[in-house]
Amino acid sequence: MSQAKIPRYLIRLLLFLLLPxxxxxxxEIRVAHIxxxxxxxxxxxxxxxxxxxxxxxxxxxxxxxxxxADLRGVVFNLSQINQSVYYDQALLxxxxxxxxxxxxxxxxxxxxxxxxxxxxxxxxxxxxxxxxFWDLNSPYISWKSPMRYSYVALYGTDKVLEYxxxxxxxxxxxxxxxxxxxxxxxxxxxxxxGPGRRHAALHSTYFAHEAAYRDNRRRLxxxxxxxxxxxxxxxxxxxxxxxxxxxxxxxxxxAQTRQVLEEMSxxxxxxxxxxxxxxxxxxxxxxxxxxxxxxxxxxxxxxxQQGIDQxxxxxx
Amino acid sequence: xxxxxxxxxxxxxxxxxxxxxxxxxxxxLLLLLASCVFYMAFIPVxxxxxxxxxxxxxxxxxxxxxxxxxxxxxxxxxxxxxxLGMLCVFKYYDFFTLQVNHLxxxxxxxxxxxxxxxxxxxxxxxxxxxxxxxxxxxxxxxxKAERHYGFLALYVLFYPQLVAGPIERPQxxxxxxxxxxxxxxxxxxxxxxxxxxGLFKKSVIADRAAECSDALFSHxxxxxxxxxxxxxxxxxxxxxxxxxxxxxxxxxxxxxxxIQLSLxxxxxxxxxxxxxxxxRWHMSLYRWFRDYVxxxxxxxxxxxxxxKLNVLFVFLLSGLWHGANWTYICxxxxxGIMYNLSTWHRISWKAAWTRPFRILFTFLxxxxxxxxxxxxxxxxxxxxxxxxxxxSSAVAYGxxxxxxxxxxxxxxxxxxxxxxxxxxxxxxxxxxxxxxxxPEWRLLKLPLWLRWPAYYAFFFAxxxxxxxxxxxxVYFSF
Numbered sequence: 001m002s003q004a005k006i007p008r009y010l011i012r013l014l015l016f017l018l019l020p021x022x023x024x025x026x027x028e029i030r031v032a033h034i035x036x037x038x039x040x041x042x043x044x045x046x047x048x049x050x051x052x053x054x055x056x057x058x059x060x061x062x063x064x065x066x067x068x069a070d071l072r073g074v075v076f077n078l079s080q081i082n083q084s085v086y087y088d089q090a091l092l093x094x095x096x097x098x099x100x101x102x103x104x105x106x107x108x109x110x111x112x113x114x115x116x117x118x119x120x121x122x123x124x125x126x127x128x129x130x131x132x133f134w135d136l137n138s139p140y141i142s143w144k145s146p147m148r149y150s151y152v153a154l155y156g157t158d159k160v161l162e163y164x165x166x167x168x169x170x171x172x173x174x175x176x177x178x179x180x181x182x183x184x185x186x187x188x189x190x191x192x193x194g195p196g197r198r199h200a201a202l203h204s205t206y207f208a209h210e211a212a213y214r215d216n217r218r219r220l221x222x223x224x225x226x227x228x229x230x231x232x233x234x235x236x237x238x239x240x241x242x243x244x245x246x247x248x249x250x251x252x253x254x255a256q257t258r259q260v261l262e263e264m265s266x267x268x269x270x271x272x273x274x275x276x277x278x279x280x281x282x283x284x285x286x287x288x289x290x291x292x293x294x295x296x297x298x299x300x301x302x303x304x305q306q307g308i309d310q311x312x313x314x315x316x
Numbered sequence: 317x318x319x320x321x322x323x324x325x326x327x328x329x330x331x332x333x334x335x336x337x338x339x340x341x342x343x344x345l346l347l348l349l350a351s352c353v354f355y356m357a358f359i360p361v362x363x364x365x366x367x368x369x370x371x372x373x374x375x376x377x378x379x380x381x382x383x384x385x386x387x388x389x390x391x392x393x394x395x396x397x398x399x400l401g402m403l404c405v406f407k408y409y410d411f412f413t414l415q416v417n418h419l420x421x422x423x424x425x426x427x428x429x430x431x432x433x434x435x436x437x438x439x440x441x442x443x444x445x446x447x448x449x450x451x452x453x454x455x456x457x458x459x460k461a462e463r464h465y466g467f468l469a470l471y472v473l474f475y476p477q478l479v480a481g482p483i484e485r486p487q488x489x490x491x492x493x494x495x496x497x498x499x500x501x502x503x504x505x506x507x508x509x510x511x512x513x514g515l516f517k518k519s520v521i522a523d524r525a526a527e528c529s530d531a532l533f534s535h536x537x538x539x540x541x542x543x544x545x546x547x548x549x550x551x552x553x554x555x556x557x558x559x560x561x562x563x564x565x566x567x568x569x570x571x572x573x574x575i576q577l578s579l580x581x582x583x584x585x586x587x588x589x590x591x592x593x594x595x596r597w598h599m600s601l602y603r604w605f606r607d608y609v610x611x612x613x614x615x616x617x618x619x620x621x622x623x624k625l626n627v628l629f630v631f632l633l634s635g636l637w638h639g640a641n642w643t644y645i646c647x648x649x650x651x652g653i654m655y656n657l658s659t660w661h662r663i664s665w666k667a668a669w670t671r672p673f674r675i676l677f678t679f680l681x682x683x684x685x686x687x688x689x690x691x692x693x694x695x696x697x698x699x700x701x702x703x704x705x706x707x708s709s710a711v712a713y714g715x716x717x718x719x720x721x722x723x724x725x726x727x728x729x730x731x732x733x734x735x736x737x738x739x740x741x742x743x744x745x746x747x748x749x750x751x752x753x754x755p756e757w758r759l760l761k762l763p764l765w766l767r768w769p770a771y772y773a774f775f776f777a778x779x780x781x782x783x784x785x786x787x788x789x790v791y792f793s794f
Binding site: 005006009012016019020144145146153157158160161 | 321322323336337499500501504730768771772775776779780781782784
């Protein structure tokens with residue numbers, strides 16, 4: 001008798017859930033289509049990848065600091081905030097065969113990059129953005145995480161509520177141009193010695209994983225081998241930083257990264273251009289302590305082009 | 317597995333549906349397997365701790381029932397030693413070793429005892445006490461020894477209350493496990509509603525309040541005056557919503573299977589004395605200590621002074637039950653003192669008009685005692701106590717409001733609005749319940765076209781106003 005009540009109750013429960021489930025599905029679809037720096041960049045990139053001659057990889061330093069329009073040829077900036085070496089490699093492997101004109105890769109490797117694994121940082125949610133918007137299924141994607149299944153969970157319900165308040169008419173990628181460069185105008189509120197020190201201390205803690213260092217070193221070698229075999233020129237570089245940021249990073253991290261990159265530069269006969277202590281850059285060129293603003297990027301990119309040309313003349 | 321995770325969102329409907337579809341004689345097995353999966357989601361190998369204590373208690377229960385005189389007591393001691401032994405090894409060994417090593421160091425010795433540094437099994441204190449209450453009840457003749465190992469295992473492992481209570485008595489839970497109730501739509505819906513309310517307390521209130529209180533208690537030295545008060549008061553709200561939210565979800569999820577668990581909280585922040593608070597807060601633990609420690613020590617049959625000392629001893633033990641740290645011992649000591657004082661002065665404060673003041677005063681005392689509970693060390697607790705009334709900072713901040721902002725700068729206006737609004741909703745609901753008005757019953761009497769939108773609004777609030785960062789329940793670590 002009581003068992004007979006179950007189907008009736010289930011139908012009632014399903015009827016009750018129909019409306020919220022429908023509303024949720026609608027919301028998921030709408031949220032999935034919100035332009036963000038991942039899906040926008042992918043759209044721009046896939047449109048132009050057939051012609052791309054130079055590809056820029058790396059984390060936010062390159063995203064803010066290198067304006068592809070100031071470099072020669074068809075250039076696309078594929079870097080992203082906190083993009084780890086893992087994702088640099090994954091993106092290149094995914095698209096390499098579809099870039100027939102690719103001649104060179106400019107790979108920005110800051111001193112924190114080699115020690116970083118995205119899943120071990122507070123930005124681990126970015127793994128799920130690569131999963132959803134670049135179709136990159138990394139080992140860091142957990143089946144237990146709702147972010148794997150839901151775009152609402154991916155953005156966070158508080159953010160989605162905010163977007164709902166704006167009628168879901170939001171564009172999170174309006175500072176990204178069609179070459180993948182992020183335009184950051186002026187100076188951020190956090191530009192200053194105090195925040196710079198804190199920022200550096202934070203980076204030295206978040207990005208200090210020995211296991212990640214070993215894996216990233218291996219990935220670096222694999223990438224360089226691959227590029228050599230495909231006859232793609234690789235240039236390793238680092239963007240300008242404000243001294244009060246760089247001086248407060250973990251010195252062991254800086255020294256070891258520099259040593260590894262110089263070693264690779266010799267081993268693979270590729271240039272390594274380090275602008276992190278370049279004194280021509282001042283606070284006015286920075287958005288915050290480790291990211292150039294539009295003016296700074298327009299000052300730095302021609303310098304980078306000169307550096308690349310010079311390296312070519314030097315036989316690299 | 318936590319109740320506020322995606323895993324549980326999958327686990328719960330599957331287990332509950334299977335439970336109702338499984339023939340009644342086999343439901344215990346399904347529940348036992350599900351409970352094992354639930355527990356093993358933390359540290360799988362620790363299931364053997366439970367297997368060990370269940371086996372010991374199973375044998376001890378049978379032994380107690382079959383024997384008489386001194387042998388009965390020996391079986392009981394065997395069970396107590398095994399259960400408390402586990403608790404001591406995992407929870408207290410390193411704490412006592414640390415104290416001994418300090419003493420050795422002070423005496424100039426270079427010797428030191430080694431630490432075990434074991435990870436604490438979740439809910440160890442809860443299931444140990446529940447397991448112990450089985451053998452104690454069999455010993456006192458209030459419960460027959462369980463002959464079916466599976467049912468005893470399920471009594472200890474029953475997943476809704478396995479890791480944070482309520483601590484059940486065998487005579488209440490075992491018969492329900494033996495005789496599963498038929499599916500009842502009313503009970504099922506009521507269970508779901510209670511779970512939703514518990515999740516609201518945990519995710520919307522406790523976890524949002526935790527963002528502020530965690531920051532303040534992690535680095536109390538950065539604050540003084542009003543910001544410290546904000547942290548302390550928010551922690552009182554957090555701990556209540558966290559723990560009672562868990563209890564609601566536990567009771568609710570058991571209720572969907574037709575199993576009634578004991579009430580663990582009865583609007584404790586409406587208590588008008590510390591003595592009354594303990595009849596409303598973590599009631600199952602209070603009853604455990606009363607029946608198995610306080611009464612055997614003499615209860616109310618001894619002299620007044622002895623009685624007060626016994627109360628103090630019981631609260632010291634309950635402090636230690638929470639954790640192996642001097643802060644918890646001080647927390648227990650504070651409660652012991654406050655309990656004794658409140659039972660002395662209860663009569664003179666009985667006028668009805670004083671009730672709101674007594675409620676506020678009790679809440680304030682409790683919040684101050686929580687400083688010991690939440691502080692990382694006694695020195696942190698000392699700093700907080702000394703700087704709560706630091707007027708220099710209040711003057712420096714200029715206004716009280718600015719002081720608030722300085723302490724909670726990480727909260728946006730929206731966060732504050734959500735937090736204070738939800739706390740208000742909680743206290744209005746509990747206030748109405750306190751005076752006999754049952755908002756949930758009123759809701760049930762509403763026509764469907766009003767009731768369902770009300771549920772939808774609540775679910776919307778739950779989904780969008782909650783903080784879902786997989787923050788564990790505070791009492792999981794006890």
